[in-house]
Amino acid sequence: MSDSEIVRYELDGEVAVITLNRPEKRNAVSDRLIRALADAVTRAQTEAKAAVICGAGKHFCAGLDLGEHVKRTPIEGVHHSRGWHAVFETIEAGRIPFFSALHGAVVGGGLELAAATHIRVADATTFFALPEGTRGIFVGGGGSVRVGRLTGVARMTDMMLTGRTVSAEQGEQWNLCQYVVGAGEAKSFAIDLARKAAQNAEMSNYAIIHALPRVEDMSRADGLFLESFVASMAASSPEAEERLNAFLDKTAARLSHPST
Structure with a gap:
């Protein structure tokens, strides 16, 4: 084989x-x-x-x-x-x-x-x-x-x-x-x-799989500090702006209760 x-x-x-x-x-x-x-x-x-x-x-x-x-x-x-x-x-x-x-x-x-x-x-x-x-x-x-x-x-x-x-x-x-x-x-x-x-923004996926494990290893204060930087970087991408505007324009799908 x-x-x-x-x-x-x-x-x-x-x-x-x-x-x-x-x-x-x-x-x-x-x-x-x-x-x-x-x-x-x-x-x-x-x-x-x-x-x-x-x-x-x-x-x-x-x-x-x-x-x-x-x-x-x-x-x-x-x-x-x-x-x-x-x-x-x-x-x-x-x-x-x-x-x-x-x-x-x-x-x-x-x-x-x-x-x-x-x-x-x-x-x-x-x-x-x-x-x-x-x-x-x-x-x-x-x-x-x-x-x-x-x-x-x-x-x-x-x-x-x-x-x-x-x-x-x-x-x-x-x-x-x-x-x-x-x-x-x-x-x-x-x-x-x-x-x-x-379908998620590539930067969001990357931040999720890389930042969360590191935050787990940090002190509370360091974790919160890193979170601020990662959140700012992810939100500043062109894709994030497009998705946020879609939400504000009510063209993005809304969340619903899992039973539905």
Whole structure:
């Protein structure tokens, strides 16, 4: 299987759809897959306004390919982990928002990948797990930072120490995902969300995915100070002026209660 087959890439209008395509291995992340994913993510940044990552077969991603990992020396393990960090950082801190469509196993490195995306949609078949403790290893794809911040250190510790699995519904309560939909509906739902985000002002999307994580790391005063600068810069763009005038002229769509 070529790199273009192990990770499929499709441009659907302004949305790039990136599919992990190793279903016979539950989309476990091999060295070839991570390299192909890096290429697809880089491509999406150049030609799309939003992107969706999903998995072929019955599972999103069952994590690290342990058959490759068991053969690594300690220094090779460090370089391997840092390689994952680079790819996932490009997803989290790139030019466009990324959505993930989750189903089946979202385990170990699969959860680390999902955590690097900005919006996570899980269908009813989804289950989350971090079984590294039972495997004698430790998270290496950024999970100690991203997953810990999403769900809290205590819950992440529980998952890693006990091998606990978490359902989609529990995962939403724990902030592992933001949406739960019916079985088989995650991909289409995530693409619809990505299409909506692609219609936003490019500067607004960039500010949202870059400023908010930094504000979280700052003191209250520093966060408020940065917010003022980002708000001023975003509002001064020509696109912002056009959109604000459309709102004032009552030609822009109005918000409504979610029940309608």
